[in-house]
Amino acid sequence: MTDRDLIRNIRKRIMDSKKLVVLTGAGISAESGVPTFRGEGGLWRSYRATDLATPQAFSKNPVLVWEFYLWRRRLISKCKPNPAHLALAGFESYKPVLVITQNIDGLHQKAGSRNVLEIHGSIWRVRCVKCGRLRDDDRLEMDLPPVCSLCGGLERPDVVWFGESLDEGILKGALDALMSAEVLLIVGTSGVVEPAASFGRFAASHGAYVVEVNLERTPQSPYYACTILGRAGEVLPELLTFEEISQK
Ligand SMILES: NC(=O)c1ccc[n+]([C@@H]2O[C@H](COP(=O)([O-])OP(=O)(O)OC[C@H]3O[C@@H](n4cnc5c(N)ncnc54)[C@H](O)[C@@H]3O)[C@@H](O)[C@H]2O)c1
Ligand SMILES: [Zn+2]
CATH class of the missing domain: 3.40.50.1220 (TPP-binding domain)
Known part of the structure; x- marks a missing residue:
């Protein structure tokens, strides 16, 4: 054919x-x-994107992971x-x-x-790791890491990271x-x-x-x-x- x-x-x-x-x-x-994760552009600073999009990276350094996601938000907002x-x-x-x-x-x-x-999930939503509240959030700059106004817990991007279900x-x-x-x-x-x-x-x-x-x-x-x-x-x-x- x-x-x-x-x-x-x-x-x-x-x-x-x-x-x-x-x-x-x-x-x-x-x-x-x-950028895709596996092609060119799968690097941010010296980190591999696939190493930052993990729950382990977030527990170790939430500010670093948030900086990566804010960089991605800024990039996506122009696309x-x-x-x-x-x-x-x-x-x-x-x-x-x-x-x-x-x-x-x-x-x-x-x-x-x-x-x-x-x-x-969506990069334009956040989730509280403590009480689970979801909210839309399209800020490109913010004090890091963001905390939940209901319970004071840490907020994370509402995306599914490698290793999560x-x-x-x-x-x-x-x-x-x-x-x-x-x-x-x-x-x-x-x-x-x-x-x-x-x-x-x-x-x-x-x-x-x-x-x-x-x-x-x-x-x-x-x-x-x-x-x-x-x-x-x-x-x-x-x-x-x-x-x-x-x-x-
Ligand atoms: N745009 C986004 O939201 C975004 C970007 C990067 C990674 N991710 C996340 O990372 C994970 C990576 O997995 P994945 O398989 O989606 O991406 P991947 O980065 O692993 O693979 C991208 C695939 O797209 C192909 N490709 C690249 N350019 C193309 C084009 N112009 N036309 C057709 N095909 C093209 C590549 O050959 C490759 O097979 C996903 O789970 C996703 O959630 C999301
Ligand atoms: Zn909360």
């Missing part, structure tokens, strides 16, 4: 399905300027959704779309996606959607961070046609129906823009 035939086949499958389920990772936001985010949001005019994202940057919502499951309700929502998905698009995720790394295989084992979009093949590629090698910002508009329909 040529690439063109493959794209045509995927577009048909997407249009024939009732709903589009999408799993996104850091790669979908890379073209917006948000705009790219054509990949916009194609997913725009596709809601044709079909219901559920975006399951590992990203904490909020760019899917900024692009207009209305149905987003943030399985790793996902919120049960959100995980259940994701698994239910994956189980019933006819087509699953997996975009810009390295396929090494569990449990999301197994979501594609899980959906495939329940009958989904799984399409991966990435710059390179991943450890999960062998389990999927196909992998399209390319930039999310170019491939997604090609897969999801249906001008012929809007002209009818």
Whole structure:
């Protein structure tokens, strides 16, 4: 099958399905300027991002971890959704779309996606480690570390760090959607961070046609129906823009 035939086949499958389920990772936001953890830009000062995004790093030095997250907030606040985010949001005019994202940057919502499951939380929310209160917080500067006005406990970014488990309700929502998905698009995720790394295989084992979009093949590629090698910002508009329909 040529690439063109493959794209045509995927577009048909997407249009024939009732709903589009999408799993996104850091790669979908890379073209917006948000660095991925494993590519270039996965370093802050001399620290590896993957060493700072841990509960151990936060217990040892909450101020350092907060400085890292404020730096990320400032960076993300300057980033705009790219054509990949916009194609997913725009596709809601044709079909219901559920975006399951590992990203904490909020760019899917900024692009207009209305149905987003943030399985790793949001950088724009904080959680008290003592009483669990959640609150929205978009400050780019603050006295560190922030403390809870209710109980005086330490506040942390409401994100899921390496080694932590996902919120049960959100995980259940994701698994239910994956189980019933006819087509699953997996975009810009390295396929090494569990449990999301197994979501594609899980959906495939329940009958989904799984399409991966990435710059390179991943450890999960062998389990999927196909992998399209390319930039999310170019491939997604090609897969999801249906001008012929809007002209009818
Ligand atoms: N934007 C964000 O919110 C953000 C950024 C970095 C890390 N994280 C967090 O870190 C964890 C890292 O896991 P991950 O798998 O999501 O990211 P990752 O950094 O491990 O991998 C990114 C993947 O995207 C691919 N990629 C890079 N640029 C791309 C492009 N233009 N088009 C298509 N694919 C591209 C890479 O080949 C790689 O496979 C996640 O759990 C996430 O929560 C979030
Ligand atoms: Zn509290």
